[in-house]
Amino acid sequence: MSLLTTLARLEAVRAGRARPLATVRHRHLTDRPLVFVPLTTAGEAGAPLGALVGTDRDAPRLLVVPQPRDRDLRWTFLADLAEEVLPYIDAYADHVEPAERTETDPVTGKKAKVATELCLDAPQIVVPSPAGIEYVRLLGRSMRFRRTAEEDPDAPYPAPARVPLLGRWFTHLAERSRMPGSALLLSATGLLSRHWATGQSSLEDQHLGALLAWIAPDPKTGGTGAEQALRAELARDAQGLLLVPPAGPATDPAFDNKLLAPAMARFDAARAADPADPAARSAAEDAVRALVASQLRPTWDAVWRSLDLVRELPPGAHTEQRWTGDRWSYTGHRDRVRAGEPPQPRRDDAVTAARKLGRRETEQVRLDAQEALDDPLVMAARRFAGEAFAGEITEVVMEWTDSKRPSPRPLLAVATEDGPQFDGPAKVYRSLDGRAQTAEHVRTEEDGTVVLRLLDKMGRGREPEPGTVPEKGDQVCWTLFEHEPRSGPRLPEPEDTPWTHGGPPAAGPEATDPVTDEDML
Amino acid sequence: MTTPAPEADGPVADPGAAAARATAGILHDTLHGTARGVVVDSPPGAGKSTLVVTAARELAAAGRRLMIVAQTNAQVDDLVLRLADKDPELPVGRLHSSDGDAYDKALLDLPAVTLSAKAADLAPLPVVISTAAKWAHTQVDGAWEHAIVDEAYQMRSDALLAVAGLFERALFVGDPGQLDPFSVVGAEQWAGLSHDPSASAVATLLAHNPDLPQHRLPVSWRLPASAAPLVSAAFYPYTPFRSGTGPADRRLSYAAASDGSGPDRVLDEAAEAGWGLLELPARHAPRTDPEAVRAVALVVRRALDRGAVAVSEQSPDPVPLTAARIAVGTAHRDQAAAVRAALAGLGVTGVTVDTANRLQGREYDLTVVLHPLSGRPDATAFHLETGRLCVLASRHRHACIVVARAGIPDLLDEHPSTDPVQLGAAVKFPDGWEANHAVLAHLSEHRVPWRP
Numbered sequence: 024m025s026l027l028t029t030l031a032r033l034e035a036v037r038a039g040r041a042r043p044l045a046t047v048r049h050r051h052l053t054d055r056p057l058v059f060v061p062l063t064t065a066g067e068a069g070a071p072l073g074a075l076v077g078t079d080r081d082a083p084r085l086l087v088v089p090q091p092r093d094r095d096l097r098w099t100f101l102a103d104l105a106e107e108v109l110p111y112i113d114a115y116a117d118h119v120e121p122a123e124r125t126e127t128d129p130v131t132g133k134k135a136k137v138a139t140e141l142c143l144d145a146p147q148i149v150v151p152s153p154a155g156i157e158y159v160r161l162l163g164r165s166m167r168f169r170r171t172a173e174e175d176p177d178a179p180y181p182a183p184a185r186v187p188l189l190g191r192w193f194t195h196l197a198e199r200s201r202m203p204g205s206a207l208l209l210s211a212t213g214l215l216s217r218h219w220a221t222g223q224s225s226l227e228d229q230h231l232g233a234l235l236a237w238i239a240p241d242p243k244t245g246g247t248g249a250e251q252a253l254r255a256e257l258a259r260d261a262q263g264l265l266l267v268p269p270a271g272p273a274t275d276p277a278f279d280n281k282l283l284a285p286a287m288a289r290f291d292a293a294r295a296a297d298p299a300d301p302a303a304r305s306a307a308e309d310a311v312r313a314l315v316a317s318q319l320r321p322t323w324d325a326v327w328r329s330l331d332l333v334r335e336l337p338p339g340a341h342t343e344q345r346w347t348g349d350r351w352s353y354t355g356h357r358d359r360v361r362a363g364e365p366p367q368p369r370r371d372d373a374v375t376a377a378r379k380l381g382r383r384e385t386e387q388v389r390l391d392a393q394e395a396l397d398d399p400l401v402m403a404a405r406r407f408a409g410e411a412f413a414g415e416i417t418e419v420v421m422e423w424t425d426s427k428r429p430s431p432r433p434l435l436a437v438a439t440e441d442g443p444q445f446d447g448p449a450k451v452y453r454s455l456d457g458r459a460q461t462a463e464h465v466r467t468e469e470d471g472t473v474v475l476r477l478l479d480k481m482g483r484g485r486e487p488e489p490g491t492v493p494e495k496g497d498q499v500c501w502t503l504f505e506h507e508p509r510s511g512p513r514l515p516e517p518e519d520t521p522w523t524h525g526g527p528p529a530a531g532p533e534a535t536d537p538v539t540d541e542d543m544l
Numbered sequence: 545m546t547t548p549a550p551e552a553d554g555p556v557a558d559p560g561a562a563a564a565r566a567t568a569g570i571l572h573d574t575l576h577g578t579a580r581g582v583v584v585d586s587p588p589g590a591g592k593s594t595l596v597v598t599a600a601r602e603l604a605a606a607g608r609r610l611m612i613v614a615q616t617n618a619q620v621d622d623l624v625l626r627l628a629d630k631d632p633e634l635p636v637g638r639l640h641s642s643d644g645d646a647y648d649k650a651l652l653d654l655p656a657v658t659l660s661a662k663a664a665d666l667a668p669l670p671v672v673i674s675t676a677a678k679w680a681h682t683q684v685d686g687a688w689e690h691a692i693v694d695e696a697y698q699m700r701s702d703a704l705l706a707v708a709g710l711f712e713r714a715l716f717v718g719d720p721g722q723l724d725p726f727s728v729v730g731a732e733q734w735a736g737l738s739h740d741p742s743a744s745a746v747a748t749l750l751a752h753n754p755d756l757p758q759h760r761l762p763v764s765w766r767l768p769a770s771a772a773p774l775v776s777a778a779f780y781p782y783t784p785f786r787s788g789t790g791p792a793d794r795r796l797s798y799a800a801a802s803d804g805s806g807p808d809r810v811l812d813e814a815a816e817a818g819w820g821l822l823e824l825p826a827r828h829a830p831r832t833d834p835e836a837v838r839a840v841a842l843v844v845r846r847a848l849d850r851g852a853v854a855v856s857e858q859s860p861d862p863v864p865l866t867a868a869r870i871a872v873g874t875a876h877r878d879q880a881a882a883v884r885a886a887l888a889g890l891g892v893t894g895v896t897v898d899t900a901n902r903l904q905g906r907e908y909d910l911t912v913v914l915h916p917l918s919g920r921p922d923a924t925a926f927h928l929e930t931g932r933l934c935v936l937a938s939r940h941r942h943a944c945i946v947v948a949r950a951g952i953p954d955l956l957d958e959h960p961s962t963d964p965v966q967l968g969a970a971v972k973f974p975d976g977w978e979a980n981h982a983v984l985a986h987l988s989e990h991r992v993p994w995r996p
Contacts, residue, residue, distance in 0.1 A: 370737060379741075380742060522580060523581070523753070
C-alpha cells in the first residue's frame with residue numbers, strides 16, 4: 024500500500040467518509056452492462072440458489088432453484104441463465120470493423136500482418152464482489168465439459184442446449200478478469216475500492232453494502248459513513264436476520280436456517296404430496312422465490328448504484344486502449360467458439376501457463392504506468408515512492424552526438440522537490456503527445472536539481488523538431504518506469520515443450536466430466 | 545542446535561576434503577553421467593561460483609560447446625571475469641543486450657572475451673555466457689551440448705521454459721535458501737501444478753525429472769564458525785552444512801576502545817560472538833523508521849572510526865576493515881535510500897547499502913541489517929519470507945549486526961503464518977515464521993539495548 028493510500032485511509036477514518044484514490048475512472052464502462060448477482064447454496068460448491076440478471080436496472084430477471092439439491096431444477100436454472108446471458112454476449116459478435124493482427128508464419132517464423140476483423144464493442148458483466156467473479160469461474164468450470172443430447176445422444180444426463188456454451192463463455196470471462204486492467208467481467212467492490220479509500224480493512228471493503236455506505240452514505244439514514252457501514256455489516260432485526268443481506272454469493276446463515284430451510288421443506292412436501300396439488304406446489308415455490316428475491320434485490324440495487332458512482336468520474340485517457348484489448352479478447356473467443364474448438368482445458372499446459380503469466384505481468388506494469396499517466400493523484404503516489412518526479416526546466420543546453428550526422432542530445436536541468444531514487448545509470452521517460460520520450464539521468468546536483476540528457480523523439484535532423492525539447496520554465500513530469508513495458512520471453516510452442524517441463528503435453532481434446540454419484544443425489 | 549551431519553559416504557573431518565569430494569562427484573556426474581541434468585544445492589558462500597568456473601573449464605576442455613545462463617548482468621560479468629582470471633586463454637563469448645552499456649567495461653580489456661549482441665556471432669566459441677532474459681530472445685540453429693544454469697533457484701520456471709530448448713544437458717547450480725522468484729501478479733491458479741510458471745526452475749525441473757542426480761556443497765567458506773551452525777539450523781534444517789573455518793581462524797578487533805554507547809557495545813559483542821542485536825525501544829514506526837535508520841548509520845560510522853581490523857585465513861596480517869567491506873541490508877528500497885542518506889549525513893561513503901534481493905550472492909566482512917520486522921504493526925508474507933532473512937543473515941565473513949525494535953517475538957506470535965495450503969504444492973521448510981524465531985532466539989543472547 025502506498026503512503027498516499029495509507030494517508031487517504033487515515034483521513035477516511037477521521038472524516039467517517041471515503042476519500043478519493045483517483046481523479047479519473049480507470050476502468051472502461053460500457054453503456055449497457057449486464058449485471059449478474061448470484062447466490063449459492065450453503066454446503067455445496069457450485070450449487071446455485073438463485074440470481075438476478077439483466078441489463079435493465081428496473082426489470083431484472085429472477086432465477087431461483089427452489090430445491091438446489093434437485094439436479095433437474097439446477098439444469099433448468101442454468102438453461103434459463105444461458106437464455107438470458109448468451110443473447111447478451113452474442114449481440115456484440117456481428118458488429119465488426121476491419122483490423123490487422125500480427126501472426127507468426129509457422130514455416131518461416133516471420134511475423135506478418137494478417138487482415139482480420141475486430142468486434143466494435145464487447146459485453147461487460149458486473150458482479151457484486153470478487154467472490155462473484157470466482158463464482159462465475161466455478162459455474163463455467165461446472166458447465167463447459169457437459170454434453171448436450173445433440174452432441175452426445177448416448178449421454179445419460181444430457182445438459183440442456185446452450186449450457187456448455189455458457190460454461191465456455193463464463194470460463195473465458197473469468198480468465199480474462201485476471202488480466203490487470205481488463206473490464207469484460209468486473210466486480211462492483213473492485214471498481215469502488217480502486218477509486219475510493221475507506222477507513223475499514225480491505226477485507227471489509229469486499230462487503231458491498233459497507234463499502235457503499237463509506238462512499239455515499241444515505242442522508243436519510245443519518246450518521247457518518249463509518250456508522251452506516253457498521254450497520255450494513257452487522258445490524259440485525261428482531262428475528263436475528265441481517266438488515267442488509269450479504270452481497271453473496273454466500274447467504275447469511277441465519278436466513279438459511281430461519282427462513283430458507285423451512286420454505287424449502289414446504290416446497291419438498293408440496294412436491295411429494297399425493298395426490299399432487301399443483302396449486303400448493305406453485306405457492307410453495309413462489310414462497311422460496313420471494314425469499315431469495317428479498318436477499319438479491321438490495322445487492323442488485325447496490326451494484327447499479329456503484330456503477331452510477333464510478334460513472335460520474337471522467338474516463339482515464341488510456342481506458343479506451345485497454346478496452347480495445349478486451350474487444351480483441353472477446354473477438355478471439357468468438358472465433359474459437361465459431362471454429363468449433365473444444366472447451367478450454369481443465370489445466371493449462373506449461374507453455375500456456377507461462378504465456379498467461381508473462382502477459383499478465385506485462386499488462387500489470389503497463390496498467391500501473393497508464394494509471395499514473397492518466398491521473399495526477401496516482402502519479403503523486405509514484406512521486407512519493409521515488410519512482411517519478413515533476414519539476415520546472417531551469418536550463419536547456421544544446422549538445423549533439425559526435426557522429427558524422429550529429430543528432431541532438433540536449434541537456435536539461437530539472438528543479439524538483441521530489442526525491443527520485445536513481446540507482447546506477449537510469450533512464451527516465453515523459454509523455455510527449457502520448458508517446459514516451461526517453462532521457463538518461465546524468466547527475467543530481469547538491470540542491471536536488473536533476474540533470475538529464477534527452478535521447479529520442481526529436482526527429483532525424485540536426486535541429487530537434489519544434490516542440491520536442493522542453494523549454495526553460497516548462498513543467499514536466501518524468502517517470503523512472505517505462506510507459507510501454509517490453510513483453511516477456513519468447514516461449515516455445517506447446518508441442519515443443521522441453522524435457523525440463525515434462526515434454527509436449529498429451530494431444531487431443533479432454534474427456535467430458537464423468538458422471539458421479541453426486542450427480543444423482 | 546544441530547551439529548552438521550557427515551556426508552552420506554561417511555564422515556570427513558577436514559572441510560577441504562569434504563568439499564573436494566563433493567565437487568569431484570558433481571564433475572563426474574556432469575561430464576560422464578547419463579542424466580540430462582544435474583542439480584547442485586549450495587549454501588551461502590560454499591564456493592558456487594568456483595564450482596561454475598571449474599565445471600565450465602572442464603566442459604570446455606572436454607570439447608563440449610557450453611552456454612552459461614545467469615540471472616543478472618552483474619552475475620554474468622562476474623563469471624566472465626572469474627573465468628578469464630582462471631583461464632586467460634579460454635575463448636569466452638559474452639552475449640549482451642543491444643543496449644550498449646549492458647556489460648561491465650572491464651570485459652573490454654580481456655583478450656579472449658568476445659562481446660556481441662548476436663548469438664550467431666558467438667556460437668562457434670567454446671563458452672558463451674549471458675542472462676536468462678537475453679537467452680530467451682535468442683534463436684540459433686543447433687542446440688548447445690551443455691549448459692550451466694547459475695542461481696537456478698532464483699530463476700523462474702517460465703524463464704527456464706524459454707531457454708531450455710537451447711541446450712541438450714545442463715548443470716543447475718543454486719542456493720535453495722535464498723529468495724524465491726516472485727511475480728507481480730497472482731499465480732495461485734497454477735499452484736500445485738508440476739509446471740507452475742511462478743515456481744523456481746529447479747522445482748519444475750525436479751517435478752518432471754525426479755531421478756536427476758542431486759548434490760550439495762557441504763562447506764561454507766564465507767560464514768564464520770559463529771554463523772554457520774545458526775544459518776544451517778535455521779534455514780537448511782534438512783541439508784546441514786558447516787563452516788570451512790574454525791572459531792580461531794577469524795577475528796575482528798578495534799584499534800579504539802568502546803565509548804560505552806550502544807553502537808560501540810554492539811560492535812564489541814559482534815566482534816566477540818559474530819552476532820550482535822542492537823535493540824531499540826518497542827514502537828510502531830514508518831518503514832523508514834528514522835531512529836532505526838540513524839542507529840544503523842551510527843554503527844557503520846563507529847566501525848570505521850574505531851579502526852576495525854580483521855584477521856582471517858586469507859592473510860596472515862590483520863586487514864583494515866574498509867567501507868568497501870561493509871554492507872547494510874534492508875527489506876525495502878526506500879529503507880536502503882534512507883540509510884544511504886543517513887550515512888552521507890555522517891560523512892560515510894563507499895559502504896554498500898541494498899535490499900536483500902540485490903545483496904544475493906555478495907560477500908562482505910561486516911554486515912549491518914535493519915530487521916525486516918522492526919517497528920512493524922504486522923508480519924506479512926513478504927516480511928516473513930525465509931529467503932529474505934537468510935540472505936541478510938548470511939552475507940558476512942566476520943560478523944553480522946542486526947538493528948531492530950524490541951517486540952518482534954510478540955509480533956511473530958500475533959501473526960502465525962496463514963498461507964493457504966495448496967494441493968500438490970511442495971511445502972517449503974522451514975517456514976519464515978519458524979526461521980525468524982530461531983534467528984531471534986539466537987540473537988537475543990547477543991542483545992545490546994540502545995543507548996545513544
